[in-house]
Amino acid sequence: MIPFRRLALSSAAAGLLLSACVTDGATPVATPVAQPPAAFQAQLLEDVRILASDEMQGRDTGAPGGEMARNYIVGRLDALGVGAPMMGRLQPWEMTGRTREGPKTFNGVNIIGVIPGTRVSDKYIVVTAHYDHVGVSNGQIYNGADDNASGVATMLALAADLKRQAPEHSVLIVALDGEERGLLGAKHFVEAPPVPLESIAMNLNFDMTARAETDGKLWVTGTWQNPQFRPVLDRIPADGAVALAFGKDTPQDIGEDNWVESSDHAAFYKAQIPFLYLGVNYHPDYHRPSDDFERITPSVFVSATNLSIASFRALDQSLDR
Numbered sequence: 276m277i278p279f280r281r282l283a284l285s286s287a288a289a290g291l292l293l294s295a296c297v298t299d300g301a302t303p304v305a306t307p308v309a310q311p312p313a314a315f316q317a318q319l320l321e322d323v324r325i326l327a328s329d330e331m332q333g334r335d336t337g338a339p340g341g342e343m344a345r346n347y348i349v350g351r352l353d354a355l356g357v358g359a360p361m362m363g364r365l366q367p368w369e370m371t372g373r374t375r376e377g378p379k380t381f382n383g384v385n386i387i388g389v390i391p392g393t394r395v396s397d398k399y400i401v402v403t404a405h406y407d408h409v410g411v412s413n414g415q416i417y418n419g420a421d422d423n424a425s426g427v428a429t430m431l432a433l434a435a436d437l438k439r440q441a442p443e444h445s446v447l448i449v450a451l452d453g454e455e456r457g458l459l460g461a462k463h464f465v466e467a468p469p470v471p472l473e474s475i476a477m478n479l480n481f482d483m484t485a486r487a488e489t490d491g492k493l494w495v496t497g498t499w500q501n502p503q504f505r506p507v508l509d510r511i512p513a514d515g516a517v518a519l520a521f522g523k524d525t526p527q528d529i530g531e532d533n534w535v536e537s538s539d540h541a542a543f544y545k546a547q548i549p550f551l552y553l554g555v556n557y558h559p560d561y562h563r564p565s566d567d568f569e570r571i572t573p574s575v576f577v578s579a580t581n582l583s584i585a586s587f588r589a590l591d592q593s594l595d596r
Contacts, residue, residue, distance in 0.1 A: 276422055276454075276482045276538050276554065276561070316577055318435075319428050320568075322351065323485065323576075326406065326424035327568045333417045334424075335410025336372070336383045336453045344406050348386050348427065348450050357388035357434050357448060360469040364388070368463040372456030375412075383407070383452035385460045387469055390437045392445040395595055399470055401447045401548075402587065403461065403539050404430040404481040405454030415564040421555070422566060423454070425485035429580045436584055442591050444476060451539050454482075461539035465546045476594050477501075478543035478550040479587060485576040487555045492520035493579045495586070496534040497551040499524040500544065504551055507593045511585050515578035519586070531557070551590070553583055 325331075325347055332340030349364060366385040371378050386406070392398070404426035408419030418424075427450055434448050447469065453459030468475065487493050498505040498521050511519055523534040535541065540550040560566040 315432070316573060319432050319577065319580060320571070320573055322428035322431055323420055323424045323571065324568045326427060327418040327420035327566075329416055329418065331418070333410035334406060334408045334419060336381045336407045336456050336459070338410055340410070341383075341407055341452065345384055345386060345450075345452070348406060348431075351431050352386070352388045352434065352448065355431070355435055355438055357390060357438065360387055360389045360447070362387075362469045366464065366467070366469070368453075368460065370453065370459045370463060372453060372459050374456070381453055381456055381459060383460050383463075385452055385464055386450040388434065388448035389469075390434065390442060390446040390448065392443050393441045394443040396445050397474060398476045398595065399445045399447050399474055400442070400587070400591060400594070401449055401475055401478045401543070402430055402433060402481070403449045403451050403478060405451040405460065405539055407452050407455055407460075409455050409562065417562070417564055418567050420566050420568045420571060421483045421485045421558070422561060423482050424568075425483060425571070425576065426481035426554070429481045429484045429583050432580050433584050433587055442587075444591055444594060454539050458539055458542055461542035465542045465548075472546065472548070475543075475548050477590070478540055478548055479590065480538055480540035480543075480550065480552045481554070481583060482538040482552065483554040483561075484579045484583060485555065485571045486558050486560075487517045487579045488572055488575045489556045489558045490520075491516055491518060492556065493517055493582050494523055494534070494554055494556065495519055495521050495551055496524045496554075497540065497544075497549075500535065501549045501551065504549070504590065507589050508586055511582065511589060514581045514585075515574060517575060517578040517582060519582055551586075553586065555579065
């Protein structure tokens, strides 16, 4: 998540990915599909552990650690059998972004995968999660386990689920670069999308999905701007100790309590593309060197990822109906 003026399973749920929907009238209802619990949890945590390791040096845009993270994500998408769009797997860009010292030109790279839909193949849900973080400062590595290795891991878990059970709409899986430097990768993606902009049905953005123990909530921002999504997600039940919560998107939400432009979904919002942002609340390790893998509670992270996948499935089934 972009900073605001500062740098500063349950056992029953662990084995389930909420990855399918059935209908009750016209309203989709998420239902669980059993997956091997040990394998699912192990891969989810391994993705975060590797992306948030000291070797990645905080994954700053244009830095060697960012390239290492990019290579890892590309390898994971290849291993899952997620194809690339016609333009290719990588989308390089050059843009001016912010640093503590002032504006600077960054060379970043977005990573794109595509999964064809079975019912509406010419409309796309763009699922995003930024893989960059703030790098190294004063000799300390900002590993960014929650921000946003967690969102990337949740997105990869969703991609794996979509390869097991194909989506109804086509899906672009996009690991964005340069979020911490001013949403640079997202802005470039919207300016030069791999598919016509009018074919993008919505953006679903994951940013900080691991540390929901702060308030027991995985926040959904964007239903005030896109009220059609609220009844679709309202019926998704809590998973373990984590439940969906809606807000941080009204005119009454000000400053740090308004997340409408706090992450990559803002670029889609400004392009008038419907969006939803899923993420946890701020915690003491946000944008600090202490945002490490060891601070993640596995059962909480698994529950939040289950809810993220359930949200995608419900949205996928409800669009165009």
